[in-house]
Amino acid sequence: MILIKTADEIELIRQSNLLVSKTLAELAKHIKPGVSTGRLDQIAETFIRDHGAVPGFLKYQGYPKTLCTSVNSEVVHGIPSEKVILEEGDLLSVDCGVIMDGFYGDTAFSFEVGAMGEKVRSLLTTTRECLRKGIEQAVDGKRVGDVGFAVQEHAERHGYSVVREMVGHGLGRDLHEAPEVPNYGRRGTGPKLKKGMVICIEPMINMGRRQIKQDPDGWTIRAADNLPSAHFELAVAIDKRKADVLSTFEYIDEVLQKQSN
Ligand code: MF3
Numbered sequence: 240m241i242l243i244k245t246a247d248e249i250e251l252i253r254q255s256n257l258l259v260s261k262t263l264a265e266l267a268k269h270i271k272p273g274v275s276t277g278r279l280d281q282i283a284e285t286f287i288r289d290h291g292a293v294p295g296f297l298k299y300q301g302y303p304k305t306l307c308t309s310v311n312s313e314v315v316h317g318i319p320s321e322k323v324i325l326e327e328g329d330l331l332s333v334d335c336g337v338i339m340d341g342f343y344g345d346t347a348f349s350f351e352v353g354a355m356g357e358k359v360r361s362l363l364t365t366t367r368e369c370l371r372k373g374i375e376q377a378v379d380g381k382r383v384g385d386v387g388f389a390v391q392e393h394a395e396r397h398g399y400s401v402v403r404e405m406v407g408h409g410l411g412r413d414l415h416e417a418p419e420v421p422n423y424g425r426r427g428t429g430p431k432l433k434k435g436m437v438i439c440i441e442p443m444i445n446m447g448r449r450q451i452k453q454d455p456d457g458w459t460i461r462a463a464d465n466l467p468s469a470h471f472e473l474a475v476a477i478d479k480r481k482a483d484v485l486s487t488f489e490y491i492d493e494v495l496q497k498q499s500n
């Protein structure tokens with residue numbers, strides 16, 4: 240069953256997602272060569288607790304940390320560690336969740352560590368565009384397959400591939416609610432989107448082939464061909480003419496802009 244949220248519930252989900260957005264922006268200040276993903280995790284946990292919330296991923300199905308930090312060929316669910324030291328040119332995807340006032344926030348951004356090669360930067364640009372294309376379809380009356388089709392078409396047009404095994408999802412009092420929101424699909428198929436539904440759209444796009452493998456740690460998902468993979472995620476509430484985007488990359492972009500000046 241796909242839950243329809245009230246306006247008040249949507250406001251609470253917005254607050255949770257804005258806190259995640261601000262947490263990612265705080266991390267943006269610290270993402271540079273030499274920092275460990277374990278250190279980033281500590282910074283995120285402190286920031287979340289200081290703002291009256293609880294990390295959403297910590298202990299979720301036994302997950303051990305606050306963030307998922309996935310480097311280069313890691314697609315998602317990389318586990319932060321003091322032993323993982325970021326290097327110039329790395330691609331770092333950071334996925335973060337919180338619970339505040341009973342509702343989850345869940346948002347992800349892929350960062351460049353220092354200066355990055357042109358090919359990987361294009362993967363980031365296209366993956367972020369894929370997310371926007373998906374969000375354009377997330378309106379009342381469209382179907383889940385319209386979202387997936389838009390994401391897939393944009394990724395494949397650029398010669399990239401779409402990870403199939405992991406998908407977006409409904410969001411609310413649970414981190415993963417119905418419906419599943421694949422990043423591939425056929426137009427006009429799947430559950431119908433209705434005003435008041437809240438979903439996370441989260442394309443995972445590989446530079447090479449779409450196949451994945453799992454590391455022996457039981458969490459980390461990696462591109463089977465070891466080529467780079469990017470991941471962006473926003474939470475949106477379905478509305479009549481245009482999705483109401485509940486998380487934002489604006490705070491992150493502000494920090495990154497200041498750094499480049
Ligand atoms: N954040 C992931 C998602 O976007 C879920 C992570 S669950 C965890 O759906 F347990 F790995 F943290």
Ligand code: CO
Nearest residue numbers: 334345346347
């Ligand atoms: Co996420």
Ligand code: CO
Nearest residue numbers: 345439441472
């Ligand atoms: Co998600």
